[in-house]
Amino acid sequence: xxxxxxxLTQSGFIxxxxxxxPFDERGLQFGDGVYEVIRIYQGNYYLLxxxxxxxxxxxxxxxxxxxxxEDQLYKQLNELLIKNKVTSDAKVYLQVTRGxxxxxxxxxxxxxxxxxxxxDLPRPTTRLQEGVGVITQEDVRWHNCYIKxxxxxxxxxxxxxxxxxxxxxxxxxxxxxxxxxxxSNAYIVKDGKIFTHPETNNxxxxxxxxxxxKLAKQNGILLEETPFTLEQLNDADEVFLSSSTAEVMPxxxxxxxxxNNGKPGKITRLLQTAYEQDARIKKTIF
Amino acid sequence: xxxxxxxLTQSGFIxxxxxxxPFDERGLQFGDGVYEVIRIYQGNYYLLxxxxxxxxxxxxxxxxxxxxxEDQLYKQLNELLIKNKVTSDAKVYLQVTRGxxxxxxxxxxxxxxxxxxxxDLPRPTTRLQEGVGVITQEDVRWHNCYIKxxxxxxxxxxxxxxxxxxxxxxxxxxxxxxxxxxxSNAYIVKDGKIFTHPETNNxxxxxxxxxxxKLAKQNGILLEETPFTLEQLNDADEVFLSSSTAEVMPxxxxxxxxxNNGKPGKITRLLQTAYEQDARIKKTIF
Numbered sequence: 001x002x003x004x005x006x007x008l009t010q011s012g013f014i015x016x017x018x019x020x021x022p023f024d025e026r027g028l029q030f031g032d033g034v035y036e037v038i039r040i041y042q043g044n045y046y047l048l049x050x051x052x053x054x055x056x057x058x059x060x061x062x063x064x065x066x067x068x069x070e071d072q073l074y075k076q077l078n079e080l081l082i083k084n085k086v087t088s089d090a091k092v093y094l095q096v097t098r099g100x101x102x103x104x105x106x107x108x109x110x111x112x113x114x115x116x117x118x119x120d121l122p123r124p125t126t127r128l129q130e131g132v133g134v135i136t137q138e139d140v141r142w143h144n145c146y147i148k149x150x151x152x153x154x155x156x157x158x159x160x161x162x163x164x165x166x167x168x169x170x171x172x173x174x175x176x177x178x179x180x181x182x183x184s185n186a187y188i189v190k191d192g193k194i195f196t197h198p199e200t201n202n203x204x205x206x207x208x209x210x211x212x213x214k215l216a217k218q219n220g221i222l223l224e225e226t227p228f229t230l231e232q233l234n235d236a237d238e239v240f241l242s243s244s245t246a247e248v249m250p251x252x253x254x255x256x257x258x259x260n261n262g263k264p265g266k267i268t269r270l271l272q273t274a275y276e277q278d279a280r281i282k283k284t285i286f
Numbered sequence: 287x288x289x290x291x292x293x294l295t296q297s298g299f300i301x302x303x304x305x306x307x308p309f310d311e312r313g314l315q316f317g318d319g320v321y322e323v324i325r326i327y328q329g330n331y332y333l334l335x336x337x338x339x340x341x342x343x344x345x346x347x348x349x350x351x352x353x354x355x356e357d358q359l360y361k362q363l364n365e366l367l368i369k370n371k372v373t374s375d376a377k378v379y380l381q382v383t384r385g386x387x388x389x390x391x392x393x394x395x396x397x398x399x400x401x402x403x404x405x406d407l408p409r410p411t412t413r414l415q416e417g418v419g420v421i422t423q424e425d426v427r428w429h430n431c432y433i434k435x436x437x438x439x440x441x442x443x444x445x446x447x448x449x450x451x452x453x454x455x456x457x458x459x460x461x462x463x464x465x466x467x468x469x470s471n472a473y474i475v476k477d478g479k480i481f482t483h484p485e486t487n488n489x490x491x492x493x494x495x496x497x498x499x500k501l502a503k504q505n506g507i508l509l510e511e512t513p514f515t516l517e518q519l520n521d522a523d524e525v526f527l528s529s530s531t532a533e534v535m536p537x538x539x540x541x542x543x544x545x546n547n548g549k550p551g552k553i554t555r556l557l558q559t560a561y562e563q564d565a566r567i568k569k570t571i572f
Contacts, residue, residue, distance in 0.1 A: 031317030
């Protein structure tokens with residue numbers, strides 16, 4: 001997928017081939033940083049404010065000073081799209097770490113390293129239409145998953161396990177209670193009502209998750225932020241997940257068992273249509 | 287502290303100024319790797335076998351293929367000291383990540399990135415003699431702390447909190463049960479017997495910890511691998527921690543309250559002496 005050549009760093013713009021890090025970058029040695037993935041449709045950011053605000057919250061939670069103020073972040077992130085002449089469906093990946101310094105757990109007295117790049121990313125059309133399969137797995141992550149940190153090893157291992165089982169995602173559970181997926185939020189529909197885990201420290205407070213709440217409300221669908229169990233998951237009428245890259249994605253099989261006869265459900269479809277409208281997607285698929 | 291100029295990488299030796307990583311190194315974006323810190327006294331490795339074996343176990347646990355076989359690792363790590371003409375007290379830091387590839391949670395089809403460097407590290411003499419203070423803190427880490435992974439953000443935050451409270455370490459507990467410290471193992475002594483958390487998935491299986499078990503046995507001191515609570519911690523006769531860089535370190539204050547009137551205890555001292563002998567330290571301090 002095309003990577004655009006102008007990257008934004010803490011020192012301004014730089015060519016993608018010129019960005020290198022020393023071996024004692026704190027991201028590399030401790031995962032000591034936070035990140036965001038922001039969706040772009042037809043060259044425009046979707047939910048930019050939500051992502052920037054979450055980045056600021058994540059940074060604050062790990063006591064990390066960002067190299068840009070909130071205002072500067074909006075300005076620079078917009079400049080990133082302009083400089084690269086982005087008009088396609090794409091994503092911005094950005095991360096901030098506590099800088100480069102000789103290895104020591106305690107914070108070094110150096111300034112943060114920041115980078116953001118743009119990469120083309122077409123919508124996952126077929127999956128959005130047909131739905132995906134998932135596995136379930138124990139949630140072994142730390143207790144502050146609301147921080148979008150670079151400590152992603154458990155997420156990597158869960159996603160890999162899903163892939164090796166021919167699936168798209170892993171639904172995670174703590175003691176039988178579903179939290180979320182490895183890189184997306186999880187929902188069930190039962191008797192016309194949506195259930196999803198409340199915004200505790202144990203899940204990422206997804207930007208698309210917040211928007212799904214709003215879209216459900218606008219469409220008169222009840223959404224309850226109440227944890228649900230694996231048993232309720234297996235007994236659901238519809239199941240779906242959401243994220244900035246997966247949008248509202250129907251789940252049609254769990255551990256090889258079909259959900260709703262393997263077809264995306266009615267409420268999921270309704271939210272997918274609402275999402276397309278909200279994101280002002282011109283080339284709709286629903 | 288002096289960093290020696292020859293670094294070992296997956297492609298052999300390289301000058302320290304020549305090692306740089308692209309922004310999509312998986313260590314940097316996911317903490318997708320494992321590491322070791324190995325102690326060197328007077329130019330010789332201490333517990334090298336234990337560290338290499340643990341590295342292999344950690345790598346296997348995250349399904350990471352190391353660039354060197356076990357035999358090659360010993361050979362190359364020894365070569366690292368020879369090439370740098372190391373004769374001092376030092377440490378080797380080494381890490382392996384799942385390589386550099388465009389960002390995607392699932393494993394990329396690339397080979398691992400490996401590096402190891404040597405840095406001078408004098409023994410923490412004053413602390414070993416006088417002991418250190420610690421704070422206690424909830425253990426919010428993931429459930430596979432036996433893997434020595436690069437996901438160290440919670441450890442960094444705990445250590446920083448300790449430092450901000452004028453302390454050396456943070457003793458971590460899950461629901462009042464002490465697991466270990468942020469980068470070392472924790473022990474109490476009560477009525478002449480040592481207690482430490484058993485080797486479950488919730489603690490790092492410390493190389494020095496294993497050696498402490500052996501040294502205790504050799505010296506006729508009972509060591510029980512039974513979890514202890516915060517209450518037992520506060521009621522202990524002696525408290526100490528162990529790690530490759532902190533050795534056997536007396537803890538003389540917990541949350542500003544003195545342990546054993548603020549003096550290192552008798553059994554702790556005995557283990558410190560046994561450690562010096564075991565590590566063949568010539569310039570002993572006990």
